[in-house]
Amino acid sequence: MSERVMPGCGGGLITLDVADALWAGLTARSAVSTSSAALTCSPADRVGYVLLGGRVVATVQARGGLWGVPEIEVRRAAAELNAVEMGRQDLGRIGPFGGPPQQEYMEGMLLRWRQRITRVLQEPGGPERAARGEGDGPYHLAGIDWRRMLVEQTRDRTARTWWLPRAVVRLLDAAEHTETLWLQAARQGSVAVTEPPSRHGQARAAGGRQTKSPDCPTAPLCPYNGELKGHVYSALSRKPGISRKVAGWACAVCGTAPAAVLDHCHEHGYVRTPVCHSCNTQERPDHLYSNNIRVADHYTRLFHTHTADWLRHWHRCPGCRARTTLPLPHLAAWTAYIACRSLRPTHRGSRGRKPCGVLRVSWTGSQNAPRSCLLTVAVDFCSSGEHRVLAQVPYREAAEQFRVWLAETAPAVAAEAGPDRLDGLPTWSRPMIADTRSEGLGLF
Template identity: 65%
Template sequence: MPEHVIPGRTDGLITLSTADALWPALTASSGLPTAAAVFTCFPADARAGYVLLGSHVVETVETSAGRWSVPESDVRQAAAKLNAVKIDRHDLVRIGPFRTAQEQHNWGTLLRWRQRIAQDVQQPDGPEQTAQGEDGRLRHLAGIDWRRIFVERAHGQAMRTWWLPRAAVRLLDTAEHAERQWLQTAQTPHNGASPAGPPACPKPAAATAGQPPAPSPAALPRPYNGELKGQLYSVLSRKPGISRKIAGWTCAVCRTAPAAVLDHCHEHGYARAPLCHSCNTLERPDHLYSNTIRVAGRYTRLFGTHATDWLRHWHRCPGCRARTTLPLPHLAAWTAHTACQSLRPTHRDPRSSRARTPCGLLRVSWTGSHHAPHSCLLTVAVDCCPSGEHRVLARVPYRQAAERFRVWLAQTAPAAAAAAGPDRLDGLPAQPRPVIADTSEEGLALFQEDDM
């Protein structure tokens, strides 16, 4: 597009209303539909210091006249990046709802695009609501009008699933990463200056507004000593009073907070142990799609600093213990985080001339099932990597991943390894409980159970 004079422009800055008018013109040729009023419409907030457009962060500036503006060059750069995205509206990815992954980790960012879509879709008027209202609801995601490419499919009378083109999902994931990186940079002090404000760090032990203070150690429930060992979750979950019984134990992992849920193995169907909400959320694989997980920073705790506790907990399932393995999503996360750690690219840490930090975001997906280990393949990749987005680091067969895990388990948690193995079946049925795949025509394995 040829350069032209923009009204309201001062030293390369343009007002938000001018930028709102410029954005649709710059993105008219984009394959992704863009929204109007992206600089002044929710969730954009100039006072936050930036506006997210696609995968580009446009910083906002308050002029001496008290008006908010943005650099015109940044707006054009964001539009150019968005126009370069190629979209196939028939190549769809399911974005929800997921029964086994209802809560996505937000990385502390403001975008949270999956949650925002879920909230908007579940409103009585659904995604067809016009974006011009003043009710405070979602109007756009990173400048994109997702409603025009959103697909809802019916599977029977009760089940409905939500889909977006793969290119849009990847762009929104990249936008969420870019936003998180910008927020981290904005909070880092430079030249001895103090950051604008410290990030919010929750303190589990402290009482929050409207909640009673944490109980004293003497008032905590009794420790869990394996009372539910070897029992099926499908049977326990139907027993009267099971919720009160679970609440009578402390969390089997952290051993400090009262238990709230009964964690179980989705592949074999056995109950593991009662956990608090915090540990149960930490243990849950961070699904991006039904057969793909993001290897978040919390896996450092699961497979590093607190590995012994978590390995002992996962092997409370007789199926995993007898076969000396982990459920497929957990094994996939371990393969990416631990076995392929040396393959991950690094870059210089701007805060230190010597240190290097891993770049991008680790992602691991799989094809096939653990029931057919000869054909199951794990693919480890890096998203948002400067050397190539969605760069594949390794493809590891399931059997090879499981054997690597056995060796690592013996080194990391000898006691858990000694209790495992094919000679310690502990009454395990000859035929493992089958994993029920998604019944949609796309064939995405959701690891759902048929009796829950």
Template identity: 70%
Template sequence: MEAADVLWTQLTAGSAVPTVCAAFTSFPADARAGYVVLAGRVVTTGRTGGDRWSVPAVEVGRAAAELAVIEMDRQDLVRIGPFSSPKRELGEGVLLRWRERVTRYVQASGSSGQDARDRCGRLSHLAGIDWRLMLVERASGGGARTWWLPRSLVRLLDAAEHAERQWLHAAQNRTIAAEPPSPIRQARAADDRERNAGPTAALRPYNGELKDHVYSVLSRKPGIARKVAEWACAVCETAPAAVLDHCHEHGYVRAPVCQSCNTQERPDHLYSNDIRVAGHYKRLFDTHPADWLRHWHRCSGCRARTTLPLPHLAAWTAYTACRALRPTHPAPRGRKPCGSLRVSWTGSHNAPRSCLFAVVVDLCPSGEHRVVARVPYREAAERFGTWLAEIAPDIAAAAGPDRLDGLPAQFRPVIADTNSGGLELF
């Protein structure tokens, strides 16, 4: 680990992002956890004997190469805290909820973060980055302090947290798969199946009873939560429904769905107008597109305009229409898609002439690529309409073309669903 510290320092000496000299041996890095987060990459570690641990030097080099292409504008700042939120445990991950970690460190130090230390007194860092050198403190008129970091650094830390979350999820699945089912676990599973057999069998299939209902009106009706729980999920048709999925652009209810399906269709937001094109879009646009298209077009507004909500249309544009434009690089087994694909947009669906999608390749190892395509909203909507007619002609026939009848004359506010565990934002 000491040699890896030296290698990381040498490889990142010319980076615009300041790094620490003990990325592997200082808090919160812990080789015994099986991984260390560097820049936007998770680097695995392994035991070499006794209490000694090693890390592949090539992985350190790749993380340093990704960091080298990051450009830093110290004037373009994003507020990272403090925010009013319920107190909760930060978990065992290195970066999970990194904003809360930074806020707690700074509050504990009583300064602008230059002396932020953990309980053992060691300097803390995030993904091998010395965030303390980039932290900006501002005081409002009431005397309250806020903390800010450069936008490019915030994006990098968000990417690192996302990568760590995926790695931990995959590691958990590998552990569960490796454990043989015990007799006690099998008995509990049988009991659960027997206990759930009655209620699941009694669930009513959803047959469009809530079609054309506006969510802001329906969500206020007494007893609606109990009524929703009586339906089976309109997507998977097996689990009991838990929430009313609805379109945030037009305000119409789509259908009652279970928490799992409601999470699966959630756009992978980095910011309100910025989406990472993650792996789950393969299921939405490749494996089961007709099921999801049918569900999304339960919204009267999307069905009339023959399109998708703006975040979903942006993701579709990047994943499907612009996939062939994504650069590749040589790899041991052929060629590998470059970096991480992301799409952002300016403007709104309410002003389609000014709305523009930008498809970007982030974290390119060689720093060759940035924006690979800029697609106007109208062009993206036309491409989607053509694709929809090919993939799901029955859904396309039931929609548009570009009808306005039945759409609300004024914007309908979406009321937050406080019982959905934060999913109301999506």
């Protein structure tokens, strides 16, 4: 017996057109920009469901070949989206990188939002057409209108990078993870899958049979409990099925989004934890060149508001923990941001004195030759037109200053560090196979 698709005022089924209007109305005041054609103008063929935020909403075929969705599920998805708090200045980079991430291909995994956005923006005139709402690109993903929140940054008038608010990145990652679980359940037969609805809400191939899908399966993410402690990334990353295993954990940093990558120390080669894309990009140093870092706003979170969490995360690497230090780019950023804070000049502003320009730190040599390694902290883009060097700090001095600061700031982390806390660590840094799949990853 077919289900009746009602115009929608109760808790039954509503047509896709009505669901579109309901979604747009319920999310009109959301901090996340949404699309008014989230269900009837899908960016990809859907098989028995649509994505609304981080929720899968099943489609149900009714009389006359029309397709509908449960109204209560649309309202739940809208409520979840409205609860998302978004900072317009807290951005995560989404591309372009040196190459596409090498992920295991899962047939039927359709969102792949990073690849879709990058493909549109890399087309000639792509960013401009996206801003004007032109072209045939996927201008909404999981009901979210990403083009209204995209931030483009240009360096040296040639290199473009694209950014989205970090809350949106996490939301889209969660949608991709939820879709993966749905498709896995569908292939195992625990979810009845209907035929995909067409652009106008008509069935493509009903076959004279009506099928109903239950609520989306939402298997909880497993917390990470150190299962990969002591593993070497270069060996672990080659194991079959590791990407799927990582996706089953919650991000070990934020604890809310599904993990997507294995964060690891590029100096010692050890795996730290599974993390989501958002936390991975937040932790990544803002490289200008291979030995040159701009100390951006996200270092406030790393070294101020969430210091203990990030220090504990970095010290999951046995090498960094035993030597009571950080990887060289992170240590350089810490030296500029914390150790040299008192040296940074300020200027008068409308709301008091404002720090001068933009901090930048570079280095010569490497941590493997600490006697010859020198960190140089400078200020760029000074409002008075000056470009000044604030300090030159030898690597050993910077490492010693960090040890003192660590003991004062995160005593629990400092208590677990030191050469006497770990037996059997190699005297020399474990050789590491460079990961060149993404820009700037080889040094953190």
